[in-house]
Amino acid sequence: MTATTMAAPALPASKSSDAVSGHTRDRALWGAIMLAPYVLVFAVMVVYPVGYGLWLGLNWNSYRALFADPIFIRTVINTIVFLFVAVNLKFAIALVLSGFFVAQRAWVRFVLVLFILPWAVPSIPTILSFRVMLNPENGMINQQLFHWFGIVEGPGWLTDPTLAFCMSIMVHIWKSLPFWTLILVTGRLAIAQDLYEAASVDGASKWQQFKFITWPSLATLYVTSTMLSMIWTLGDFNSVYLLTGGGPGDLNHVLSTLGIRYMRNNNLDLGIASIIIAMPLILPMVYFMVKRLSKGAE
Amino acid sequence: MKKVLDEGKLILIAIPVLLWTLLPIYHLFVLSISNQESMLAGKLWPDAPTLQNFQIVFKQQHYYLTNFWLQMFNSFFIAIATGMITLLVATFAAFAISRLRVKGGRTIMNLALATYLIPAAFLAIPMYKAMGSYGLLNTQTALILAMVALASPYAIWVLKQASDKLPRELDEAAIMDGATSLQLFRLVYLPLMKPSMVVIGIYALLLAWNEYLYAFLLLSSERAVPLAVGLGLFLSADDAPWNLLMAAGLLYAIPPAVIYYGFRKNMVGGLTAGAVKS
Numbered sequence: 001m002t003a004t005t006m007a008a009p010a011l012p013a014s015k016s017s018d019a020v021s022g023h024t025r026d027r028a029l030w031g032a033i034m035l036a037p038y039v040l041v042f043a044v045m046v047v048y049p050v051g052y053g054l055w056l057g058l059n060w061n062s063y064r065a066l067f068a069d070p071i072f073i074r075t076v077i078n079t080i081v082f083l084f085v086a087v088n089l090k091f092a093i094a095l096v097l098s099g100f101f102v103a104q105r106a107w108v109r110f111v112l113v114l115f116i117l118p119w120a121v122p123s124i125p126t127i128l129s130f131r132v133m134l135n136p137e138n139g140m141i142n143q144q145l146f147h148w149f150g151i152v153e154g155p156g157w158l159t160d161p162t163l164a165f166c167m168s169i170m171v172h173i174w175k176s177l178p179f180w181t182l183i184l185v186t187g188r189l190a191i192a193q194d195l196y197e198a199a200s201v202d203g204a205s206k207w208q209q210f211k212f213i214t215w216p217s218l219a220t221l222y223v224t225s226t227m228l229s230m231i232w233t234l235g236d237f238n239s240v241y242l243l244t245g246g247g248p249g250d251l252n253h254v255l256s257t258l259g260i261r262y263m264r265n266n267n268l269d270l271g272i273a274s275i276i277i278a279m280p281l282i283l284p285m286v287y288f289m290v291k292r293l294s295k296g297a298e
Numbered sequence: 299m300k301k302v303l304d305e306g307k308l309i310l311i312a313i314p315v316l317l318w319t320l321l322p323i324y325h326l327f328v329l330s331i332s333n334q335e336s337m338l339a340g341k342l343w344p345d346a347p348t349l350q351n352f353q354i355v356f357k358q359q360h361y362y363l364t365n366f367w368l369q370m371f372n373s374f375f376i377a378i379a380t381g382m383i384t385l386l387v388a389t390f391a392a393f394a395i396s397r398l399r400v401k402g403g404r405t406i407m408n409l410a411l412a413t414y415l416i417p418a419a420f421l422a423i424p425m426y427k428a429m430g431s432y433g434l435l436n437t438q439t440a441l442i443l444a445m446v447a448l449a450s451p452y453a454i455w456v457l458k459q460a461s462d463k464l465p466r467e468l469d470e471a472a473i474m475d476g477a478t479s480l481q482l483f484r485l486v487y488l489p490l491m492k493p494s495m496v497v498i499g500i501y502a503l504l505l506a507w508n509e510y511l512y513a514f515l516l517l518s519s520e521r522a523v524p525l526a527v528g529l530g531l532f533l534s535a536d537d538a539p540w541n542l543l544m545a546a547g548l549l550y551a552i553p554p555a556v557i558y559y560g561f562r563k564n565m566v567g568g569l570t571a572g573a574v575k576s
Contacts, residue, residue: 023473030479031400034390038450039406041387044432045425045447046413052431053424100311111312113562115319120558122508124526125547128533129326132540140325143340174322228415235417237511245533256419260515263423272427275420286415290408 062273098184172239351545373524381503392457449502
């Protein structure tokens with residue numbers, strides 16, 4: 001700031017340099033005051049809890065107990081499958097749908113408005129709606145299968161362990177697909193249209209246009225979004241808990257519902273241990289994302 | 299001819315997309331206007347559509363719904379408090395980091411982003427423990443603080459991005475005129491930041507309104523919980539009156555949907571702009 005003043009000799013030197021140096025002190029003071037509320041929230045709500053959690057996580061007995069719990073190994077496998085299938089499927093669909101939603105039509109924009117609904121409304125009524133709808137006995141799906149096709153005993157959507165797990169993934173995708181589709185739509189809209197015009201003049205097919213223009217432009221965004229989505233998917237409690245409660249028979253827990261389950265059973269140490277176990281998975285992603293995001297913020 | 303084909307292809311995609319998106323919402327609506335028999339028969343459309351469920355909810359005439367209005371009020375209170383506090387905290391922080399360039403500001407922002415990157419269900423467990431040691435368990439303060447902590451990092455980040463776009467010359471001119479930092483904040487920054495602030499306030503408000511897990515963990519008494527938790531209390535009951543709960547659920551889902559649609563242009567622009575830049 002001082003340099004700017006000296007580079008402007010046209011201004012009355014004494015007055016402006018006073019103003020600027022006074023301002024520098026004022027700025028440091030107010031900067032600290034204005035940052036303080038957030039720093040306080042951060043310290044109290046994030047730093048202390050996380051530090052305390054890590055400290056509690058130093059108890060080796062909890063890990064022994066964790067591995068002794070037969071549900072645990074199953075949960076780890078579930079979590080990995082859930083992450084892999086949910087994230088990749090979600091982004092494959094989002095990539096295709098973003099191609100649909102960039103179409104410049106008034107009615108497509110209207111469809112987009114409706115498509116956002118799952119993201120905008122709370123989980124509780126909608127996931128409970130899924131739960132009732134998929135009820136094997138009197139849910140709408142199986143009742144309609146009976147009505148239209150005479151299938152007396154429809155699939156046990158929520159009673160068959162494998163199907164129930166697939167349904168949790170489906171509900172998770174239903175809820176989070178709109179957000180990511182929207183991100184990819186925004187990414188696609190940022191691509192210069194004349195690239196496509198030039199390509200179609202040169203006779204490039206739709207697939208070639210995607211391969212040589214759309215994908216290279218979207219790739220970075222796609223990778224970053226996938227990473228972020230993995231972290232959020234790992235933290236998704238609602239899709240599993242509200243739909244199946246981790247059942248049937250505790251077979252369908254993921255780490256997030258298992259941790260909370262331990263905690264609700266007054267076994268906080270196991271709860272903490274079960275999330276610390278996931279750290280090797282999370283930390284590299286967090287590091288990568290913070291680097292990416294802070295670069296983007298510059 | 300090609301135009302017609304293109305349109306046809308688009309419609310072929312639109313139909314399954316809409317079915318997929320709207321089926322559970324339609325089902326929610328159908329249950330909310332079904333009587334017990336139609337509901338148990340899994341009807342596509344109830345035999346005798348009725349508004350009676352809503353009437354029962356309004357009058358709290360079922361033991362599952364004895365605190366409906368109180369819980370609805372709790373939801374409003376928690377969401378609005380979260381929106382306002384987040385806005386205050388984040389606007390100050392973004393101003394300090396972006397315009398005042400306070401020392402260490404950038405580091406704090408990067409650390410803040412890490413919050414955003416801890417899986418929600420994972421952070422909930424140590425936060426619950428910490429709330430216990432603060433003596434705040436089962437208070438709405440605990441939930442509001444948690445929501446502010448969760449909403450702030452993104453709020454600060456979006457506001458900082460917007461703030462960085464304001465020309466530096468504005469500040470320099472104001473400083474030359476002898477403006478203090480506070481005047482700079484009030485007279486230059488706030489008026490220009492209003493659009494982004496609206497987006498962020500609504501973002502935090504919706505986040506808190508739609509939250510289930512933290513409310514479920516941090517609050518336990520039936521009179522303190524927001525409606526989301528109130529409705530979830532009956533998950534273990536197989537014979538819950540789902541039509542009544544869905545009527546209540548529909549009422550609960552309407553405010554965020556309305557707010558979202560009212561502000562959708564700003565929201566979509568404001569929220570995705572930040573994400574796409576990375």
